[in-house]
Amino acid sequence: MGQFPQMRFPTLSDEHLSRYFRIVGEGIVVNSHLDLLKWMQGEMQYYLPHEIMLAVWGEGEENSLRHDLVSALPGVRTNYLQSEDLLALQQNLYGCWVGLGRVPFRLNLGECIFRPDKLASHCAFGRAIYGMQSLLIHGINDNRGGQDCLYIIFSSTASLDNSGLSAIESLLPYLDTALRRVAPLPSSAMTGFLANSEKDPGLKGSETESSEDHGLSKREDEILDWVKKGKSNAEIGSILGISPFTVKNHMRRIFKKLEVNNRVQAISKSAQGRPD
Incomplete structure (x- = not known):
């Protein structure tokens, strides 16, 4: 089982403990992108305030990438963004994560080598990044599949404190498990997915x-x-x-x-x- 640094159960109040287990319980039943969006926009925001969650995975520093976006912002959808556009961001942050010993870390957007100028010209994700101020980064080391997954939390909050590092370390295994249960979206964007969901x-x-x-x-x-x-x-x-x-x-x-x-x-x- 994973460890929970800085969020050890004896240090949590009854209210925090109840909230934590509600978040975990809701994550266990995530089965669709809509479920995932609702979960991420719910009480998860208490511990990880954010507007965009980006997951990028592939063969470490190889050029083959896949990604998934979870956001309530207009147009910020997985299928509006090409994985190739994320290569510089992924390589930069993945290298930092590995160099730090595969532990969570945070950055101000200005400290990130990656700049969204090119993306801003052709996708909502690039334009939305300009409204973000801080990043929280952690990854899952997949020893079996050999494909590490990097999770990047974009927040408009000026500076995420140490509690965010502790929260992402504790909650990321549940987030990763939930994401792996969700089938990739079809070619239509999330907005189309929502608009046509009366079919299901x-x-x-x-x-x-x-x-x-x-x-x-x-x-x-x-x-x-x-x-x-x-x-x-x-x-x-x-x-x-x-x-x-x-x-x-x-x-x-x-x-x-x-x-x-x-x-x-x-x-x-x-x-x-x-x-x-």
């Missing part, structure tokens, strides 16, 4: 089908779930592939059905179960 009722419900609680539709229930995670209308719209205006309209209907006036009241009311 397990991905999202219809607009009209009601949930058991408070008469909310499946879509309204889904939006309220993102509200509970602290997401704004714009962020929810980006995640679900709909406009912020549509999210706002859904929120109005949610308020009306729950007989509340704001998001805080809606969260509290929904937690009470079905109305009398």
Whole structure:
């Protein structure tokens, strides 16, 4: 079993311990990219605040790479980015990780040799990097498969502290396991994946089908779930592939059905179960 430096269980409060095990439990049941996105945007943000998670794997410093992006930012999707564009970034950070003894480390974006200028001209990922300030990097050493996977967390937070290093060291095995269970996306981007997910009722419900609680539709229930995670209308719209205006309209209907006036009241009311 792995070790948990700086996050040893005796040092965690009951609240932190409960949150930690909730995160682990939710990670165990991740089976799709949508599950992975929800998991990464949920309580994981408490320990690893970030906007973009990039996984890059291949034959160490060889030129053959594969990658996966997980982000709620508009257009920042796996299929909008070519692995070849990541070669300089991967080689730089992989070399640092190996040189440091394969331990997690952090960087300010300005300290990274890789610059996003070229990427910014043709993909949303490159443009989004300009809004990031710090990176958290760790990897999984795969002795069996021989393909180390490097995980790069991009955050708009000015400086991630030591707690982030401890968190990524403790949580990365679960993240890596979850990612390995998720099948690669087809040629369409995540936005198309979300837009067409009505073909698979397990991905999202219809607009009209009601949930058991408070008469909310499946879509309204889904939006309220993102509200509970602290997401704004714009962020929810980006995640679900709909406009912020549509999210706002859904929120109005949610308020009306729950007989509340704001998001805080809606969260509290929904937690009470079905109305009398």
